[in-house]
Amino acid sequence: MTQKPRVMAESVLAKDSLKRLIINLHATCIGLKLKGVTLPQYLRVLLRHLMQLQKSPGSLLEHRTRARVLLLSLGLSGAFVASSATYAALLIVRKIYSLYRHSRLHGRRSILPRTRSQTQLTTGGRIMYIPESKSILEMMTNNSANEKPTDQPEFVKPVAESKKIYIRPRDDDVIEHDKYLFKNVELGRAKNSQIFYSKFLNQMHVLSRILIPSVIDKNSMLLIVQIFFLVMRTWLSLFVAKLDGQIVRDIIAGKGKRFILDLACWFLIALPASYTNSAIKLLQRKLSLNFRVYLTRYIHDMYLDKNLAFYKVIFDSKSASSVIKNIDNSITSDVTRFCDATCSVFANIAKPVIDLIFFSFYLRHNLGSFGVVGIFVNYFITGYLLRRFTPPLGKLASSKSSADGDYYNYHLNLINNNEEIAFYQGTQVEKSKVLELYEILMDRTLMMDKRKFNYNVIEDYILKYTWSGLGYVFASIPIVLTTLSTAISSEDSNMKEFIVNKRLMLSLADAGSRLMHSIKDISQLTGYTNRIFTLLCTLHRVHSRNFNYGAIETLPKLITAVDLKRSDSSPQQNKQDIIQGTVQRNFNGVRIENVDVIIPSVRANEGSKLIKKLTFQIPPHIEQSSSNVNSVQDLRRVFDANLPFFDGPGSSLLILGPNSCGKSSVQRIIAEIWPVYNKNGLLSVPSEGALFCVPQKPYFTRGGTLRDQIIYPLSSDEFFDRGFKDRDLVQILKEVHLDYLLKRDKGWSYLDVVADWKDLLSGGEKQRMNFARIMFHKPRFVVLDEATNAISVDMEDYLFNLLKRYRFNFISISQRPSLIKYHDLLLEITDTTSGSWQLQALGTDEAITSIDHEIDELTQKMANVHKWELEREELRSKLAVI
Numbered sequence: 007m008t009q010k011p012r013v014m015a016e017s018v019l020a021k022d023s024l025k026r027l028i029i030n031l032h033a034t035c036i037g038l039k040l041k042g043v044t045l046p047q048y049l050r051v052l053l054r055h056l057m058q059l060q061k062s063p064g065s066l067l068e069h070r071t072r073a074r075v076l077l078l079s080l081g082l083s084g085a086f087v088a089s090s091a092t093y094a095a096l097l098i099v100r101k102i103y104s105l106y107r108h109s110r111l112h113g114r115r116s117i118l119p120r121t122r123s124q125t126q127l128t129t130g131g132r133i134m135y136i137p138e139s140k141s142i143l144e145m146m147t148n149n150s151a152n153e154k155p156t157d158q159p160e161f162v163k164p165v166a167e168s169k170k171i172y173i174r175p176r177d178d179d180v181i182e183h184d185k186y187l188f189k190n191v192e193l194g195r196a197k198n199s200q201i202f203y204s205k206f207l208n209q210m211h212v213l214s215r216i217l218i219p220s221v222i223d224k225n226s227m228l229l230i231v232q233i234f235f236l237v238m239r240t241w242l243s244l245f246v247a248k249l250d251g252q253i254v255r256d257i258i259a260g261k262g263k264r265f266i267l268d269l270a271c272w273f274l275i276a277l278p279a280s281y282t283n284s285a286i287k288l289l290q291r292k293l294s295l296n297f298r299v300y301l302t303r304y305i306h307d308m309y310l311d312k313n314l315a316f317y318k319v320i321f322d323s324k325s326a327s328s329v330i331k332n333i334d335n336s337i338t339s340d341v342t343r344f345c346d347a348t349c350s351v352f353a354n355i356a357k358p359v360i361d362l363i364f365f366s367f368y369l370r371h372n373l374g375s376f377g378v379v380g381i382f383v384n385y386f387i388t389g390y391l392l393r394r395f396t397p398p399l400g401k402l403a404s405s406k407s408s409a410d411g412d413y414y415n416y417h418l419n420l421i422n423n424n425e426e427i428a429f430y431q432g433t434q435v436e437k438s439k440v441l442e443l444y445e446i447l448m449d450r451t452l453m454m455d456k457r458k459f460n461y462n463v464i465e466d467y468i469l470k471y472t473w474s475g476l477g478y479v480f481a482s483i484p485i486v487l488t489t490l491s492t493a494i495s496s497e498d499s500n501m502k503e504f505i506v507n508k509r510l511m512l513s514l515a516d517a518g519s520r521l522m523h524s525i526k527d528i529s530q531l532t533g534y535t536n537r538i539f540t541l542l543c544t545l546h547r548v549h550s551r552n553f554n555y556g557a558i559e560t561l562p563k564l565i566t567a568v569d570l571k572r573s574d575s576s577p578q579q580n581k582q583d584i585i586q587g588t589v590q591r592n593f594n595g596v597r598i599e600n601v602d603v604i605i606p607s608v609r610a611n612e613g614s615k616l617i618k619k620l621t622f623q624i625p626p627h628i629e630q631s632s633s634n635v636n637s638v639q640d641l642r643r644v645f646d647a648n649l650p651f652f653d654g655p656g657s658s659l660l661i662l663g664p665n666s667c668g669k670s671s672v673q674r675i676i677a678e679i680w681p682v683y684n685k686n687g688l689l690s691v692p693s694e695g696a697l698f699c700v701p702q703k704p705y706f707t708r709g710g711t712l713r714d715q716i717i718y719p720l721s722s723d724e725f726f727d728r729g730f731k732d733r734d735l736v737q738i739l740k741e742v743h744l745d746y747l748l749k750r751d752k753g754w755s756y757l758d759v760v761a762d763w764k765d766l767l768s769g770g771e772k773q774r775m776n777f778a779r780i781m782f783h784k785p786r787f788v789v790l791d792e793a794t795n796a797i798s799v800d801m802e803d804y805l806f807n808l809l810k811r812y813r814f815n816f817i818s819i820s821q822r823p824s825l826i827k828y829h830d831l832l833l834e835i836t837d838t839t840s841g842s843w844q845l846q847a848l849g850t851d852e853a854i855t856s857i858d859h860e861i862d863e864l865t866q867k868m869a870n871v872h873k874w875e876l877e878r879e880e881l882r883s884k885l886a887v888i
């Protein structure tokens with residue numbers, strides 16, 4: 007026989023024997039006769055046979071059990087393959103759709119580019135467009151490829167692809183309702199009504215309303231799906247344990263065919279098992295991110311709105327706590343930590359609890375009730391021991407978090423004031439402070455690890471080793487008992503039982519240990535929960551219209567003993583009465599009547615009084631008929647430079663006084679960021695948009711364009727939405743003599759340049775930018791605090807005349823009498839200690855006397871001119887000699 011036919015004959019023989027093996031395997035294991043069945047018919051025949059085995063009670067028990075296992079494995083694997091295929095198909099469809107959309111958009115982009123990054127809806131909601139993570143990644147890769155120097159201002163780059171996000175409008179009713187819930191838990195009102203009172207659980211209950219607002223919310227769906235996968239995981243573990251035992255028994259008993267079948271099941275079940283584990287992890291991350299989104303939006307809704315909580319929060323009674331002191335850190339890091347910790351604690355508790363329930367049911371069948379009770383007694387003892395040795399991780403986590411915030415904030419402060427520090431050569435002081443804060447942070451981090459050390463030793467000893475040892479004992483109990491009672495020792499079935507029990511015991515031990523580990527996590531979570539709860543309570547308090555600016559010390563004076571005894575009268579309710587002044591809005595002017603200017607503090611109206619019974623008004627005479635004129639701006643007339651803007655004559659008041667006498671505080675009261683404490687104090691202000699306050703310290707938005715700086719506080723989206731044009735801004739820059747910025751090299755496109763404007767513009771330029779803002783917004787009333795102290799005298803003269811030309815009503819705050827000439831009224835704070843003041847119309851006798859005084863001073867100075875000229879000549883001659 008030649009070589010080739012021999013090889014062919016051998017391969018035919020091998021094929022035949024493999025075929026026989028498969029046919030015999032089916033016949034022996036599940037009693038299925040495969041003779042005459044073709045390959046395409048195989049699956050149908052197999053499934054029908056398995057179903058028949060399941061249904062007919064007369065079939066062999068062994069065959070029936072195997073049929074069940076096979077059917078389950080096939081079902082799960084089928085589900086897994088189907089879901090994977092669906093997912094893949096979905097991905098392909100999405101890809102094709104995005105390619106199609108991209109090609110269409112690409113074609114249109116040059117014709118109709120979308121310039122808005124967000125749109126305000128009439129419902130109060132907002133649609134935002136954020137760059138898609140994919141395109142950001144691409145941009146980053148491109149940027150790093152052609153790295154360019156960063157000291158140059160950047161132009162705004164168009165973002166390739168963006169994602170649309172809908173932000174729900176704020177529900178004021180929910181905020182109002184939650185305010186009381188938070189207050190109740192903060193004051194511990196449930197202490198008397200609840201049998202088992204836990205501060206943590208109560209806090210968690212209130213917070214959960216934000217995290218999962220309703221049963222049909224997507225977060226509750228995610229939670230349900232997660233629980234489903236957790237149950238599935240446990241069930242699969244149980245199944246794997248049984249299979250494991252069966253495989254070992256097959257090996258010991260030398261049953262090759264059964265071994266192959268069980269192994270096939272093993273590989274099939276591995277598919278859904280690994281899918282389930284990954285799904286649980288993904289769902290946990292997704293849930294944590296969703297929680298973070300909900301909580302952050304909730305915080306932003308209160309922190310950043312018309313009530314100015316972000317400013318007022320410094321006056322709250324809790325402002326000294328690390329949560330509020332580093333509120334930026336609390337909003338960013340603590341929220342993330344809290345959400346991560348909540349989800350991981352949930353998964354860490356839910357997983358073992360489900361395991362415990364399932365495994366104990368199964369083990370009860372194998373070990374008997376006594377064994378299961380023994381296991382649980384063991385758990386309780388361990389839980390008690392571990393609880394005793396758990397360090398106060400909540401407090402430690404909270405103190406570490408606050409050290410983290412201090413360190414981060416100091417670095418932030420360093421960046422914000424880098425130029426000032428460089429001028430002062432303050433590196434050493436700053437470095438020592440930074441090092442100190444860093445050491446504190448390291449110390450607290452290490453302290454946490456040190457305190458965990460002892461606990462970890464005990465935990466490892468008990469959970470890893472003692473429990474496994476006990477596991478072996480419990481797993482062997484049924485075998486020993488059966489062998490003793492029957493005096494027969496069947497090695498292979500004993501082996502199977504032992505392996506299954508051992509695996510379950512170990513899984514049970516693992517479940518228990520995870521449950522015990524979560525004691526530590528819960529302790530840490532209490533710390534984060536407390537921080538977030540404090541943050542939200544403070545925000546609710548500050549956001550409230552009745553915020554009392556942290557008045558606490560005055561309480562005993564204001565609340566009588568009877569009030570305090572009454573349980574239903576909360577201290578908060580009484581504190582509300584502390585601010586007794588009246589605020590009138592939509593007034594056609596700015597009026598302050600009998601207002602005591604008091605620094606807000608815990609002492610409320612007993613605090614430092616800067617100015618007493620202040621009274622003034624601009625314009626001095628208000629026509630009743632024009633009381634509503636200020637609420638609407640006439641956009642058609644806004645940018646006509648030749649047209650005086652306002653119909654009225656325009657009035658002006660100068661508030662003059664020495665340093666720290668309370669001039670800026672008057673502006674704070676007008677802007678309603680400080681309260682009017684005294685009962686007969688009245689503040690009347692114009693409608694929103696008609697009043698514009700320019701603070702002493704110029705402010706520039708970070709990462710904004712030059713346009714953003716001019717139109718602040720309007721966003722560029724709104725700027726274009728309202729139909730404004732860049733040429734309007736160019737006109738304004740000309741008015742305030744800043745148009746040379748555009749002429750430098752980039753022309754009008756300089757309006758699109760993004761830079762750190764706070765550092766880029768000079769002091770005088772920054773102040774002129776303030777005037778540009780006034781010219782853009784054209785408010786009827788302007789309050790200027792030292793708005794021209796960095797500007798040259800001729801420019802100052804020009805700018806004040808500009809305000810007059812446009813007939814703005816303005817209040818200027820200054821300590822320089824030279825500004826008197828631009829104003830109609832003068833409010834002079836005469837005595838800082840008694841807080842007395844004097845109001846006069848310029849042009850009256852007193853004003854003339856005041857100006858006369860200034861003229862006298864200047865004349866006196868001029869008398870010395872001749873002497874100074876001689877000194878100058880002397881110095882010049884000295885220089886010539888040198």
Ligand SMILES: Nc1ncnc2c1ncn2[C@@H]1O[C@H](COP(=O)(O)OP(=O)(O)OP(=O)(O)O)[C@@H](O)[C@H]1O
Pocket residue numbers: 605616663664665666667668669670671672702821
């Ligand atoms: N948030 C605050 N907490 C405590 N004290 C404050 C606060 N804000 C201002 N003060 C104090 O109030 C006083 C008056 O401050 P204000 O800013 O009104 O002075 P000013 O008259 O504008 O002074 P200057 O001309 O120097 O700007 C100062 O002594 C200041 O320290």
